[in-house]
Amino acid sequence: MHALVTSLSLRDEIDLEEAALLDGLSFRRRQLRKGEELVAQHSRPTESCVVLSGVTAREVLLDDGKRQITALHIPGDFVDLHAFLLKVMDHSVVALTDCEAAYVPHRDLLRVMERSPHLGRLLWLSTVVDGAIQRAWITSAGRRSATAHFGHLICELYLRLEAVGLASEGRFEFPVPQNELADALGFSLVHVNRTLQDLRATGLVSWKGSAVSILDFDGLARMSQFDPTYLNLIRMPR
Amino acid sequence: MHALVTSLSLRDEIDLEEAALLDGLSFRRRQLRKGEELVAQHSRPTESCVVLSGVTAREVLLDDGKRQITALHIPGDFVDLHAFLLKVMDHSVVALTDCEAAYVPHRDLLRVMERSPHLGRLLWLSTVVDGAIQRAWITSAGRRSATAHFGHLICELYLRLEAVGLASEGRFEFPVPQNELADALGFSLVHVNRTLQDLRATGLVSWKGSAVSILDFDGLARMSQFDPTYLNLIRMPR
DNA sequence: CGTACGGTTGACCCTAGTCAACTATAGTGG
DNA sequence: CCACTATAGTTGACTAGGGTCAACCGTACG
Numbered sequence: 410m411h412a413l414v415t416s417l418s419l420r421d422e423i424d425l426e427e428a429a430l431l432d433g434l435s436f437r438r439r440q441l442r443k444g445e446e447l448v449a450q451h452s453r454p455t456e457s458c459v460v461l462s463g464v465t466a467r468e469v470l471l472d473d474g475k476r477q478i479t480a481l482h483i484p485g486d487f488v489d490l491h492a493f494l495l496k497v498m499d500h501s502v503v504a505l506t507d508c509e510a511a512y513v514p515h516r517d518l519l520r521v522m523e524r525s526p527h528l529g530r531l532l533w534l535s536t537v538v539d540g541a542i543q544r545a546w547i548t549s550a551g552r553r554s555a556t557a558h559f560g561h562l563i564c565e566l567y568l569r570l571e572a573v574g575l576a577s578e579g580r581f582e583f584p585v586p587q588n589e590l591a592d593a594l595g596f597s598l599v600h601v602n603r604t605l606q607d608l609r610a611t612g613l614v615s616w617k618g619s620a621v622s623i624l625d626f627d628g629l630a631r632m633s634q635f636d637p638t639y640l641n642l643i644r645m646p647r
Numbered sequence: 648m649h650a651l652v653t654s655l656s657l658r659d660e661i662d663l664e665e666a667a668l669l670d671g672l673s674f675r676r677r678q679l680r681k682g683e684e685l686v687a688q689h690s691r692p693t694e695s696c697v698v699l700s701g702v703t704a705r706e707v708l709l710d711d712g713k714r715q716i717t718a719l720h721i722p723g724d725f726v727d728l729h730a731f732l733l734k735v736m737d738h739s740v741v742a743l744t745d746c747e748a749a750y751v752p753h754r755d756l757l758r759v760m761e762r763s764p765h766l767g768r769l770l771w772l773s774t775v776v777d778g779a780i781q782r783a784w785i786t787s788a789g790r791r792s793a794t795a796h797f798g799h800l801i802c803e804l805y806l807r808l809e810a811v812g813l814a815s816e817g818r819f820e821f822p823v824p825q826n827e828l829a830d831a832l833g834f835s836l837v838h839v840n841r842t843l844q845d846l847r848a849t850g851l852v853s854w855k856g857s858a859v860s861i862l863d864f865d866g867l868a869r870m871s872q873f874d875p876t877y878l879n880l881i882r883m884p885r
Numbered sequence: 886c887g888t889a890c891g892g893t894t895g896a897c898c899c900t901a902g903t904c905a906a907c908t909a910t911a912g913t914g915g
Numbered sequence: 916c917c918a919c920t921a922t923a924g925t926t927g928a929c930t931a932g933g934g935t936c937a938a939c940c941g942t943a944c945g
Contacts, residue, residue: 477786494885496883526767536778541733544705544718544738552707594789638735
């Protein structure tokens with residue numbers, strides 16, 4: 410599980426011994442096609458899942474057929490560490506693109522945490538950062554204009570993808586249709602389309618197919634009231 | 648810190664030795680008047696804060712003066728355990744009513760976690776449950792009608808308050824003005840008022856001043872698509 | 886060349902925001 | 916006891932943002 414070393418070391422130094430512990434974790438690898446479930450709602454996972462490639466989403470399906478995506482996950486993200494403590498999944502995790510995922514047994518995670526309380530804290534941290542992102546989403550949904558909401562998400566995705574080497578110079582690939590963006594933003598499909606046009610019109614963003622390009626990050630961040638603090642992409646002792 | 652024993656034992660058995668560890672935690676007690684800050688944005692706390700009485704809120708202030716409340720906290724809740732890992736607060740925590748709070752030094756928490764990995768997991772769990780609640784809020788904001796959104800919040804508050812003995816028989820005290828509810832729900836003040844009138848008209852809820860009464864919990868839960876699973880108010884080995 | 890999927894547009898309507906006034910209630914000081 | 920004030924709640928009128936429906940376009944792929 411070397412992906413975990415990379416991902417956890419985004420936020421704190423990992424020493425050789427710790428890296429060896431993570432590298433030695435046993436896991437099972439799985440390929441998923443777009444639309445497949447990585448983790449099912451109401452299941453009681455005994456392993457937790459790390460995204461290796463592709464984009465995945467946490468989704469809640471309501472009785473009336475509506476869907477809300479509550480988080481987007483990119484390579485390196487631990488997608489259901491919660492289940493380790495919550496035991497029962499209150500939502501499902503699905504692949505928005507073809508994906509590769511690694512499943513690590515909970516008992517192995519437990520062993521790592523016993524041997525290294527520091528790694529335990531870093532795992533904890535990754536769930537806490539998820540929470541911080543969710544707070545930003547709540548704020549966007551409640552109090553930001555549609556363009557600011559969308560722009561905020563683009564800033565967030567860019568920094569997260571850049572941190573794992575999947576974005577640079579303002580550009581990244583994001584092969585997720587407007588349909589799914591709508592469920593992440595809480596918009597209708599039509600409104601996503603129109604808001605995106607507004608964003609293009611500002612000259613801050615270009616988005617063609619799956620090629621996203623931020624033409625003026627500072628400008629986009631300003632108009633979206635985006636402050637990257639919450640992502641905690643800073644290496645410091647934790 | 649006996650409040651912690653009560654609160655952590657909502658979700659798992661706590662044995663005598665663990666209870667003694669928690670009871671022995673040193674802390675400083677503080678009284679707060681309505682409107683005062685428990686934890687300031689951008690601060691780097693060296694202690695984490697447990698609510699002993701009153702209602703508190705996590706709030707984000709935007710540049711344009713708008714405010715979003717991203718979480719409500721009630722007695723027993725650990726309000727900024729995150730800061731233990733995030734280091735820098737990306738939001739503030741304020742008292743919505745007069746409050747009492749206990750501040751526990753991080754180094755003492757660390758010691759407890761070293762002596763009892765199980766308690767460490769339960770502390771972790773409390774942040775993970777916060778995350779689950781935030782996901783429910785995102786879903787409400789994005790995909791539920793105004794009445795369902797509000798109703799969902801009422802169900803959530805009731806179960807959380809009931810779990811700590813502050814609600815029973817469908818009734819609880821919630822001395823939080825519509826103004827603040829608006830910032831929690833992402834509504835305008837006027838819309839809170841009108842949505843509350845709609846809720847009253849359904850006959851499911853009565854809300855007079857600070858006296859909230861759920862007249863038909865199942866009915867309210869049904870119309871709000873409320874499923875209590877996410878609150879994890881079940882005692883099981885974690 | 887047809888089909889499927891994703892993106893785009895227009896027309897219409899409803900939900901919810903804004904502004905502004907007004908009421909109710911509790912607390913305060915004369 | 917009665918004004919006076921501050922806070923909370925309520926109402927009406929108007930408007931803007933965003934949802935819904937339905938059609939249409941563009942492009943990749945078999």
